[in-house]
Amino acid sequence: MFAFTVKRILQAVIVMLIISFIGFAIKHNFGDPVRDLVGQRVTPAERAQIRERLGLNDPFMVQYVRFLGNAVQGDLGQSYFFKKPASEVIIKKAPATLELVFCAALIIVVLSIPLGIYAAIKPKSLFSRFVMSGSIVGVSMPVFLTAILLIYIFSVELHWLPSYGRGETVRLFGWWDSGLLTLDGLKHLIMPSIALSSIMLPLFIRLIRSEMMEVLESEYVKYAWAKGIKPRRVWLVHAFKNTLLPVITVGGVQLGIMVAFTILTETVFQWQGMGSMFIESVERSDTSLMVAYLVFVGIIFVLVNTAVDIIYGLVNPTVRVAGRQ
Amino acid sequence: MKLSTFKSAGKLPLLLLILLVSALLLVGCGGEEKKEPAEKAAAPEAPAKITLKLAMDADPVSLDPHVQLSGGMLQFSHMVFDSLVRYDQDMNFVPRLAEKWERIDDLTMRFHLRKGVKFHSGNDFTADDVVFTVDRLKKSEDYKGLFEPFVGAKAVDAHTVDLITKKPYGLVLNMATYVFPMDSKFYSGTDDKGKAKDTIVKTDYSFANENESGTGPFMVTHREQGVKTVFTRFADYWDKTGNVEEIVLSPIKNDATRVAALLSGDVDFIMPVPPQDLERIDSTEGLKLVTMSGSRIITFQLNQKRNPALADTKVRLAMAYAYDNNGVVEKIMKGFATAAGQMSPKGYVGHNEALAPRYDLEKAKALMAESGYPDGFEATMIAPNNRYVNDEKIAEAFVSMMSKIGIKISLKTMPKAQYWDEFDAQAADIQLIGWHSDTEDSGNFYEFLSMCRNTETGYGQYNSGNYCNAKVDELTLAAQTETDPAKRAADCQEVEKIQYDEAGFIPLHWQNLSWASKANMNTEEVVNVMNFPYFGDMVVK
Numbered sequence: 001m002f003a004f005t006v007k008r009i010l011q012a013v014i015v016m017l018i019i020s021f022i023g024f025a026i027k028h029n030f031g032d033p034v035r036d037l038v039g040q041r042v043t044p045a046e047r048a049q050i051r052e053r054l055g056l057n058d059p060f061m062v063q064y065v066r067f068l069g070n071a072v073q074g075d076l077g078q079s080y081f082f083k084k085p086a087s088e089v090i091i092k093k094a095p096a097t098l099e100l101v102f103c104a105a106l107i108i109v110v111l112s113i114p115l116g117i118y119a120a121i122k123p124k125s126l127f128s129r130f131v132m133s134g135s136i137v138g139v140s141m142p143v144f145l146t147a148i149l150l151i152y153i154f155s156v157e158l159h160w161l162p163s164y165g166r167g168e169t170v171r172l173f174g175w176w177d178s179g180l181l182t183l184d185g186l187k188h189l190i191m192p193s194i195a196l197s198s199i200m201l202p203l204f205i206r207l208i209r210s211e212m213m214e215v216l217e218s219e220y221v222k223y224a225w226a227k228g229i230k231p232r233r234v235w236l237v238h239a240f241k242n243t244l245l246p247v248i249t250v251g252g253v254q255l256g257i258m259v260a261f262t263i264l265t266e267t268v269f270q271w272q273g274m275g276s277m278f279i280e281s282v283e284r285s286d287t288s289l290m291v292a293y294l295v296f297v298g299i300i301f302v303l304v305n306t307a308v309d310i311i312y313g314l315v316n317p318t319v320r321v322a323g324r325q
Numbered sequence: 326m327k328l329s330t331f332k333s334a335g336k337l338p339l340l341l342l343i344l345l346v347s348a349l350l351l352v353g354c355g356g357e358e359k360k361e362p363a364e365k366a367a368a369p370e371a372p373a374k375i376t377l378k379l380a381m382d383a384d385p386v387s388l389d390p391h392v393q394l395s396g397g398m399l400q401f402s403h404m405v406f407d408s409l410v411r412y413d414q415d416m417n418f419v420p421r422l423a424e425k426w427e428r429i430d431d432l433t434m435r436f437h438l439r440k441g442v443k444f445h446s447g448n449d450f451t452a453d454d455v456v457f458t459v460d461r462l463k464k465s466e467d468y469k470g471l472f473e474p475f476v477g478a479k480a481v482d483a484h485t486v487d488l489i490t491k492k493p494y495g496l497v498l499n500m501a502t503y504v505f506p507m508d509s510k511f512y513s514g515t516d517d518k519g520k521a522k523d524t525i526v527k528t529d530y531s532f533a534n535e536n537e538s539g540t541g542p543f544m545v546t547h548r549e550q551g552v553k554t555v556f557t558r559f560a561d562y563w564d565k566t567g568n569v570e571e572i573v574l575s576p577i578k579n580d581a582t583r584v585a586a587l588l589s590g591d592v593d594f595i596m597p598v599p600p601q602d603l604e605r606i607d608s609t610e611g612l613k614l615v616t617m618s619g620s621r622i623i624t625f626q627l628n629q630k631r632n633p634a635l636a637d638t639k640v641r642l643a644m645a646y647a648y649d650n651n652g653v654v655e656k657i658m659k660g661f662a663t664a665a666g667q668m669s670p671k672g673y674v675g676h677n678e679a680l681a682p683r684y685d686l687e688k689a690k691a692l693m694a695e696s697g698y699p700d701g702f703e704a705t706m707i708a709p710n711n712r713y714v715n716d717e718k719i720a721e722a723f724v725s726m727m728s729k730i731g732i733k734i735s736l737k738t739m740p741k742a743q744y745w746d747e748f749d750a751q752a753a754d755i756q757l758i759g760w761h762s763d764t765e766d767s768g769n770f771y772e773f774l775s776m777c778r779n780t781e782t783g784y785g786q787y788n789s790g791n792y793c794n795a796k797v798d799e800l801t802l803a804a805q806t807e808t809d810p811a812k813r814a815a816d817c818q819e820v821e822k823i824q825y826d827e828a829g830f831i832p833l834h835w836q837n838l839s840w841a842s843k844a845n846m847n848t849e850e851v852v853n854v855m856n857f858p859y860f861g862d863m864v865v866k
Contacts, residue, residue: 037393040761043786151585
């Protein structure tokens with residue numbers, strides 16, 4: 001376990017270095033953050049002074065090394081727009097995004113497993129065909145369109161669900177603003193989670209179905225049938241368990257991608273998480289915040305993939321995590 | 326050993342599955358049940374307190390009115406602070422904290438201040454606060470340019486204050502609309518971090534960025550930047566016109582979502598309204614749409630130094646004749662703009678009634694034939710794609726219109742974050758720029774967009790066309806120190822005429838402004854051409 005941990009941390013550090021370097025290179029070419037801080041009549045000379053004060057005139061490597069030095073001490077720079085340290089801004093916004101991703105993941109897991117299994121067991125049934133053709137529509141519809149459609153139907157026409165924002169939140173542990181504990185917060189969560197899950201859900205249904213169908217053709221399942229084991233047990237215990245392995249691998253990667261997809265969902269629903277914060281920081285050239293976001297999302301990717309590797313080992317004992325005894 | 330792991334692990338996903346399904350069912354059912362009590366709860370609350378739920382495309386960047394000169398900050402200032410004087414809908418000056426004013430001599434304007442006015446902190450408002458505020462304006466990076474003509478403010482007695490200029494200056498009242506007195510006692514001294522409370526800081530913490538004490542109709546009682554700001558009615562506010570007790574401001578950046586929030590009843594008031602949704606809102610029962618011709622002029626600047634063809638007056642005139650202002654306003658802007666033949670919109674002193682848009686393709690072709698470039702020429706052009714309404718489409722329309730008179734333009738569009746550096750560097754022959762006059766006066770247009778570029782004085786700072794006419798400079802400078810309104814108007818209108826005759830640039834249109842709200846509000850009375858809705862005067866029936 002120790003070797004595994006060390007290896008992981010080392011990998012994470014390298015990944016973070018690469019991400020921060022790329023992020024910083026983008027930042028350096030991203031236009032002038034000072035523009036967004038001043039009125040139109042401020043002279044170029046005064047703007048230059050502000051740039052100098054913010055250290056934006058230094059050479060690229062000087063700025064990057066300074067950034068790394070500060071980052072090691074936990075300082076990811078200053079958000080010009082929020083007038084606060086970037087890490088503080090991100091930590092404030094993270095719960096919104098994480099709760100959204102959690103709810104979307106919940107929807108995906110809960111729906112894709114039974115639907116995928118059913119479609120594999122009874123591929124010819126009407127319902128299976130309906131699910132499969134529905135999933136094609138789902139896969140090909142862009143998230144923002146799904147989101148706008150949902151808002152139009154459930155907010156504008158039916159007045160059932162609120163159209164934007166997080167609603168009422170409750171503060172947990174002194175810093176985590178949660179929308180999961182109030183009725184209003186849950187109502188606000190429904191449409192964004194559905195919209196966010198809409199890209200991955202069809203993918204997982206199709207993945208589970210095809211993996212399951214393959215497993216059902218294998219020798220050991222045929223053997224299990226021959227032994228006269230009950231169908232339910234063959235499907236859920238013998239076949240489904242082996243279906244899970246590739247699903248978990250893909251799931252780990254996709255969960256990371258989902259964090260990225262929150263950018264679109266959050267923008268449409270004015271969901272005050274990291275995604276909309278990122279897109280706004282791009283528009284405002286709030287470059288420190290941009291880089292901090294990239295680094296933070298990088299950390300999430302690394303963490304999720306580590307967790308996937310560990311779970312993988314738990315589900316399939318024949319696969320041992322490297323270095324674990 | 327292996328078998329047992331297999332078994333125990335086998336139950337895990339099943340158990341999880343059951344748990345999750347039941348959780349989803351709970352969430353699903355909960356969602357259904359929740360609707361009714363929420364609606365019931367909302368109904369009896371309404372008469373208790375009049376709350377305005379307001380959605381704008383952005384929220385104030387700070388609580389310090391001097392930190393940035395921008396539309397958003399001025400909108401905020403009119404809610405939380407109150408100015409000495411302000412504009413009414415016809416651009417006249419009306420008294421606010423100054424009850425009346427008089428000119429003492431060429432350099433001095435005397436303001437008699439309203440008595441019995443209190444700041445949010447409870448302090449009394451006096452002439453000292455005006456002096457403090459003007460001093461602070463002169464220190465602000467964004468405002469010091471505007472207040473450069475002023476020596477400062479001088480308190481005569483507790484409720485009389487003089488604004489003194491260095492030279493005779495015709496825009497003292499225009500500038501007085503920017504003087505939102507701040508509580509000098511509240512902003513003096515040092516905060517608990519040991520920093521001076523009155524410092525103006527753009528990118529970091531400052532006391533004034535997070536605390537306010539103005540005399541305005543609303544106090545900021547809760548603020549989470551980018552999420553929500555709550556404004557509560559200031560009980561001691563002197564003007565009792567409005568009846569809104571609380572404003573909840575949520576920024577909603579996405580146009581479609583902002584409109585949906587209004588249509589679904591989640592918010593009561595939105596600004597701006599995207600052009601594609603104007604009709605929809607106008608035709609929805611229970612909603613009200615208010616639009617107004619704005620004062621932001623959109624222009625194409627033609628760089629005479631970069632491309633010799635554009636230095637040919639005939640070529641520039643031909644381009645002005647070939648551009649169909651009204652066509653673009655109708656087709657691209659969907660009527661949501663006012664076609665322009667000059668910089669000054671109606672209501673500005675420089676507005677010259679005779680200068681109309683002049684689309685005439687035949688004349689344009691004739692002018693090209695007479696010019697030094699009868700066979701046309703090539704030019705480059707840049708435009709932003711997220712700064713002005715439909716900016717990219719307008720630029721594309723311009724390119725196709727110019728191709729009809731033989732001018733081949735290669736256009737590059739980019740986000741505003743990158744655009745302004747390119748603009749400053751004069752990266753292309755033709756560049757798009759929109760301008761709103763800070764002073765609500767014509768002179769500001771000429772000083773920044775059409776006077777000869779001079780890096781020392783800063784005049785012509787945004788004149789990337791390098792248009793230069795000594796007469797324009799002379800008249801603009803004369804207008805600055807002219808205190809006789811009639812003479813100023815004549816000077817400014819002459820400038821417009823010269824620019825028109827030489828086609829110094831191509832004016833496109835003034836963008837319209839738009840607000841939408843529930844029908845039971847006096848929205849049409851509180852909005853204005855500056856786009857600073859006076860929410861303090863808002864009445865909800």
